[in-house]
Amino acid sequence: xxxxxxxxxxxxxERLSSTASPRLRPWSARRNSLLAALALALQGxxxxxxxxxxxxxxxxxxxxxxxxDGARLGLTVWRAKEPAAIIAAVHGMNDYAGAFSLAAPYWAxxxxxxxxxxxxxxGRSPNQGRWAGAPAMKEDLRAFIxxxxxxxxYTPLFVMGHSMGADVVMAAHKDEAxxxxxxxxxxxxxxxxxxxxxxxRATLNLAACVAPGKTLTGESAGRQASDNIDFLRAMYEDxxxxxxxxxxxVLGVVRMMGEGWDASDEIAGDFLVVYGARDDIIPVKxxxxxxxxxxxxxxxxxxxxxxxxxxxxxARAAPLADIATWALARADREPPRRAETLEQAVxxxx
Numbered sequence: 001x002x003x004x005x006x007x008x009x010x011x012x013x014e015r016l017s018s019t020a021s022p023r024l025r026p027w028s029a030r031r032n033s034l035l036a037a038l039a040l041a042l043q044g045x046x047x048x049x050x051x052x053x054x055x056x057x058x059x060x061x062x063x064x065x066x067x068x069d070g071a072r073l074g075l076t077v078w079r080a081k082e083p084a085a086i087i088a089a090v091h092g093m094n095d096y097a098g099a100f101s102l103a104a105p106y107w108a109x110x111x112x113x114x115x116x117x118x119x120x121x122x123g124r125s126p127n128q129g130r131w132a133g134a135p136a137m138k139e140d141l142r143a144f145i146x147x148x149x150x151x152x153x154y155t156p157l158f159v160m161g162h163s164m165g166a167d168v169v170m171a172a173h174k175d176e177a178x179x180x181x182x183x184x185x186x187x188x189x190x191x192x193x194x195x196x197x198x199x200x201r202a203t204l205n206l207a208a209c210v211a212p213g214k215t216l217t218g219e220s221a222g223r224q225a226s227d228n229i230d231f232l233r234a235m236y237e238d239x240x241x242x243x244x245x246x247x248x249x250v251l252g253v254v255r256m257m258g259e260g261w262d263a264s265d266e267i268a269g270d271f272l273v274v275y276g277a278r279d280d281i282i283p284v285k286x287x288x289x290x291x292x293x294x295x296x297x298x299x300x301x302x303x304x305x306x307x308x309x310x311x312x313x314x315a316r317a318a319p320l321a322d323i324a325t326w327a328l329a330r331a332d333r334e335p336p337r338r339a340e341t342l343e344q345a346v347x348x349x350x
Contacts (some may be wrong), residue, residue: 096123193258276306
């Protein structure tokens with residue numbers, strides 16, 4: 001048996017061979033055609049909500065990010081005394097802002113403030129464990145960036161996504177270029193959509209259609225997300241981390257990963273891609289290929305002792321330092337931003 005893992009928690013799947021005979025037998029060809037038809041037919045069986053209409057301007061409160069539709073999402077901020085740059089961080093599947101609890105203090109000491117929010121359906125945000133849908137997740141990211149820009153109109157802003165969070169970042173950037181001075185992709189979860197075996201996709205669509213609320217756990221999983229066992233134990237005990245994953249949420253993240261993969265071939269910008277050579281969750285060759293598909297100024301860093309949760313690994317010092325160095329170097333070369341209106345410069349005017 002093999003396992004599919006999202007963040008620290010894994011879902012069991014059958015081992016599927018990625019090799020194929022150059023000449024498929026007739027029954028194999030028919031089987032694949034039937035599977036493709038089944039996957040396509042079931043594609044619309046499980047649907048997710050569209051983004052709710054905006055009812056106001058997004059804003060940041062003490063420990064809450066208020067989205068444009070009024071939803072109150074969990075927020076954690078690690079502030080630098082005199083920030084030279086800001087990172088807007090987006091967590092991965094089943095995780096929340098706590099994913100950056102070891103990385104952000106390090107960055108704060110080096111002059112980088114980190115804002116991290118809990119995506120809908122995760123952490124302290126409403127409807128924990130329920131998949132909110134890609135449109136809402138991408139809209140929340142845009143609103144989050146806009147809210148940070150209003151509060152810090154002169155500070156360079158970098159958007160970082162880890163795992164599934166990187167897919168949200170890339171997919172949103174594909175829809176419309178993000179208002180960011182650079183993008184950091186940490187262990188991007190680019191293993192979904194057409195990148196997954198056809199049999200697995202068809203089976204997942206069928207299972208999510210028949211029993212969307214059935215939950216799966218990673219108790220018998222065989223893959224490791226990090227070598228920092230204390231951090232993994234803390235995640236397991238943390239009520240803000242989802243332990244039991246609904247089948248429809250699995251389908252949702254697989255589709256989101258597919259969006260991220262597709263976007264990697266169409267987006268351009270200033271990118272830093274970091275990942276671990278020991279990533280046991282996302283195939284390293286997929287991450288490497290996605291990085292090569294990006295356009296613009298792209299820097300890639302691979303860490304021999306790095307795992308999927310490389311921002312929390314025991315050897316996290318190297319990637320954390322590289323991210324800080326990359327962001328601060330670009331912050332130095334960015335011209336000061338100018339607020340277009342007085343309300344943007346001072347957002348709390350009466």
